[in-house]
Amino acid sequence: xxxxxxxxxxxxxxxxxxxxxxxxxxxxxxxxxxxxxxxxxxxxxxxxxxxxxxxxxxxxxxxxxxxxxxxxxxxxxxxxxxxxxxxxxxxxxxxxxxxxxxxxxxxxxxxxxxxxxxxxxxxxxxxx
Numbered sequence: 001x002x003x004x005x006x007x008x009x010x011x012x013x014x015x016x017x018x019x020x021x022x023x024x025x026x027x028x029x030x031x032x033x034x035x036x037x038x039x040x041x042x043x044x045x046x047x048x049x050x051x052x053x054x055x056x057x058x059x060x061x062x063x064x065x066x067x068x069x070x071x072x073x074x075x076x077x078x079x080x081x082x083x084x085x086x087x088x089x090x091x092x093x094x095x096x097x098x099x100x101x102x103x104x105x106x107x108x109x110x111x112x113x114x115x116x117x118x119x120x121x122x123x124x125x126x127x128x
Contacts, residue, residue, distance in 0.1 A: 013070035020077035021061055027085060028057050034105045035095055041103045045095040053088040060084055 031054050039045035060080045067073040096104060 010070045013074035017064060017070070017073045017077040020081045021064065024057050024061050024080055024085065027088065028054055030106065031057075031088075031092065035092055038099045038103050038105055039095050042099040044098050046091055049091045050095060053091055056084060057088065 031050055036047065036050050036054075039047050039050060057080075060076070064073050064076045064080065067076055096106075096108070101108070
């Protein structure tokens with residue numbers, strides 16, 4: 001029915017908005033708990049840009065919560081996820097490029113892509 005379709009639409013918008021909000025809040029935590037401390041410890045990198053990024057993310061999440069309806073919230077979430085967070089990721093990547101590896105507390109792309117070369121003994125050593 002028409003009512004059921006409208007209800008599904010709201011559910012899908014809210015689901016998308018909630019997923020984007022969780023990603024944004026996770027990014028805020030990663031910046032605050034890892035990237036900013038690493039940049040401060042190294043005394044190099046885009047510290048002010050990272051602090052501004054956190055403020056931008058918090059503002060965007062608040063704007064989503066203040067939106068009038070699920071569709072408006074979903075549109076704002078789309079901008080946050082596909083525009084704002086992409087731009088902020090570039091700032092985070094630029095910090096990773098200049099912070100020495102010993103001070104970077106997050107896994108690097110190399111460590112994630114080649115996980116088997118960065119974790120303890122190899123399988124052949126375990127099963128010997």
